[in-house]
Amino acid sequence: MAATILTEKITLNGTDVPTKQNSDGEVVAKEDSEWTDEEKKKVELNAKAINLMHYAISFEEFRKVSRCKTAKEIWDKLRLTHEGTKQMRETRIGMLMKEYEIFSMKEEESIDQIFERFRIIINNLDTMGRNYSEETLVRKILRSLTKKCKVKSTAISERNDLIKITYDELRGKLLAYETTHMS
Structure with a gap:
């Protein structure tokens, strides 16, 4: 458990190769034999985190991060790739919010289709940190x-x-109505 927490911290905060100051006052990398036990553990956990990330991503994603030396570098690059810069993120949130606001059922659309289209918008908003309560989602669909x-x-x-009614219960009620009254 402690190793998992430390691995997460290393991934999010980074770890540096252990360094020292040489006789000229320059900061240089320590030789492996000079590392403390704590430094060894951090370097080892960084390597494990890198390995886990490499296994967890697709080959296309791997090509984007293969030159990264630390788990933090990989994490930051993947985050930037998928979430974009803060400005891009805010623009995307704005576009998704507009999609949510103007969302309505199309005349030829089935209940399954409207819920699928709505789910995509909601999942994208959730990913961007904009969450809605069940009640809000139910009211929006209605x-x-x-x-x-x-x-x-x-x-x-x-x-x-x-x-009290959940989003999934609403879907079930509307599907039942569609099956019996709209077919």
């Missing part, structure tokens, strides 16, 4: 339905306490 589903939407809203 507001997004087409006229042919409004009867069921109204019935669900009136019959159920929208704080």
Whole structure:
């Protein structure tokens, strides 16, 4: 457990090759034989973290990070690759928020299709740190339905306490309605 926590810290904060100051006052890498037990452990954990990351990523991802020397370098490069810079991240969040706000069911769309399309938006927002409560998701879906589903939407809203119904329960109710009334 302690090794796992230390490995995580090394991945997020980095570890440096143990150094010393030589007789000229320059900072140089220590010889392996000069490392303390703690320095050896940190270098070993860094190597383990690098190994774990190499096993966990695809070959395409590996090519992006293969020249990195520390787990932190790998982590930072992968994070930048997938999340982008802070400005890119904020732009992406803005675009996803707009998708969420204008989301509505298309006339020819099935319940499965609307929930799949909505799930993609919600998962992307979750990944970017924007989370919504079950109640908010339920209300958004109910507001997004087409006229042919409004009867069921109204019935669900009136019959159920929208704080208690889950997103998955709503999906089930709408699928049942679609199967019996809209086929």
